[in-house]
Amino acid sequence: MCFNNKHKSEDILIAKYKITMNNLSRPRISYTKPSITKLEVEYATDAAKNGWGSNCYRYINKFEKLFANHLGVKHVIATSSCTGALHMGLYALEINKNDEIILADTNWIATAAPISHLGATPVFVDILSDTWCLDPKKVEAAITNKTKAIIATHLYGNLCEMNELIEISDRYKIPIIEDTAEGIGASYKGRKAGTIGLFSTFSFHGTKTVTTGEGGMFATNNTALYKKVLTLSNHGRNKNQVRQFWPTEIGFKYKISNIQAAIGCAQIERIEELIHRKREILKIYKNKLSKYKHISLNPEPKNTLNGAWMPTAVFDEKLNISRDKLINAFKDANIDARVFFYPLSSLDFFEDCIHNVNSWDIPSRAVNLPSYHDMTVEDIERVCSVIKKLVTDNSSQQVRF
Numbered sequence: 520m521c522f523n524n525k526h527k528s529e530d531i532l533i534a535k536y537k538i539t540m541n542n543l544s545r546p547r548i549s550y551t552k553p554s555i556t557k558l559e560v561e562y563a564t565d566a567a568k569n570g571w572g573s574n575c576y577r578y579i580n581k582f583e584k585l586f587a588n589h590l591g592v593k594h595v596i597a598t599s600s601c602t603g604a605l606h607m608g609l610y611a612l613e614i615n616k617n618d619e620i621i622l623a624d625t626n627w628i629a630t631a632a633p634i635s636h637l638g639a640t641p642v643f644v645d646i647l648s649d650t651w652c653l654d655p656k657k658v659e660a661a662i663t664n665k666t667k668a669i670i671a672t673h674l675y676g677n678l679c680e681m682n683e684l685i686e687i688s689d690r691y692k693i694p695i696i697e698d699t700a701e702g703i704g705a706s707y708k709g710r711k712a713g714t715i716g717l718f719s720t721f722s723f724h725g726t727k728t729v730t731t732g733e734g735g736m737f738a739t740n741n742t743a744l745y746k747k748v749l750t751l752s753n754h755g756r757n758k759n760q761v762r763q764f765w766p767t768e769i770g771f772k773y774k775i776s777n778i779q780a781a782i783g784c785a786q787i788e789r790i791e792e793l794i795h796r797k798r799e800i801l802k803i804y805k806n807k808l809s810k811y812k813h814i815s816l817n818p819e820p821k822n823t824l825n826g827a828w829m830p831t832a833v834f835d836e837k838l839n840i841s842r843d844k845l846i847n848a849f850k851d852a853n854i855d856a857r858v859f860f861y862p863l864s865s866l867d868f869f870e871d872c873i874h875n876v877n878s879w880d881i882p883s884r885a886v887n888l889p890s891y892h893d894m895t896v897e898d899i900e901r902v903c904s905v906i907k908k909l910v911t912d913n914s915s916q917q918v919r920f
């Protein structure tokens with residue numbers, strides 16, 4: 520009997536090994552990559568050949584105009600990163616070491632870093648369990664006489680409850696800043712993400728729906744704030760200064776390059792196509808996983824549009840499917856997968872906020888799913904098959920679907 524069990528175990532191991540090797544022989548599925556066409560190459564090449572001297576800002580100016588028109592705002596400033604745009608915006612609001620800024624505990628460090636660099640204190644609050652974005656009630660409870668701003672991060676293309684946040688903003692006279700690094704293509708009750716707060720910031724990192732390789736954008740309808748940030752963005756040199764190399768204050772160097780902006784111009788000309796494809800991929804995921812009621816994907820509440828930057832699956836705790844189990848299963852299938860952001864308060868240099876229950880719990884049973892523009896239906900099916908197998912393997916011990 521023991522002899523038979525031993526051989527049975529060996530057979531199972533051999534079978535698993537063969538499956539893994541078969542998966543590794545298939546093309547790797549990346550978690551994301553940009554959509555680059557001949558148009559981007561053409562514009563970038565032109566900028567590299569001709570974008571110098573008097574033409575050194577030609578594509579930057581064009582990129583800013585195209586993005587402002589797309590977004591429907593008065594003013595934008597193309598920057599080297601979303602982080603830089605946020606840093607300058609907070610600096611222009613005169614945030615300092617005596618101030619507090621409220622933001623979601625579920626975030627990438629890029630949202631908190633500018634706060635710390637200015638000497639202010641990031642105050643981490645919990646997220647809602649369904650949208651994974653700021654919980655307005657927790658925001659209001661965290662307000663003190665030191666609170667100078669609230670940063671609303673539209674996570675993975677999902678939207679914050681902007682009406683509730685704006686009501687809080689109006690009541691306490693505290694500005695809302697939209698971190699729209701992941702929010703291109705999303706809209707809230709007819710208004711595009713990034714047009715609702717005092718100012719917003721966008722990311723054009725190589726992983727984003729619209730990319731310039733690295734890059735960002737500052738956007739606002741507030742002319743006075745725009746002028747401040749514009750001066751800060753170029754070493755403190757005022758746009759109207761006639762003296763050469765004469766800064767009027769100590770600023771930053773957060774300008775995007777002309778070549779990056781050239782790629783951005785091509786991307787903005789294709790932006791509706793890029794957004795549509797991202798939303799299409801999320802829709803396919805939802806359709807293929809629709810029967811699994813204990814798996815939640817990016818929500819799209821009434822009167823909103825999800826930007827669908829990063830399709831994300833959150834598994835009900837009843838399933839007993841952990842983040843590590845998910846990552847390892849995808850790795851065995853030769854598929855990239857990204858972890859759901861760890862709570863910022865769990866990092867060594869911040870104080871633990873374990874009372875932020877959702878921010879600490881959800882990442883332990885969630886994963887970002889691959890999504891890129893030339894991803895095929897077959898690729899998506901490969902991803903879904905990993906999830907289905909995990910659920911099937913656990914279903915006999917957990918729940919019935």
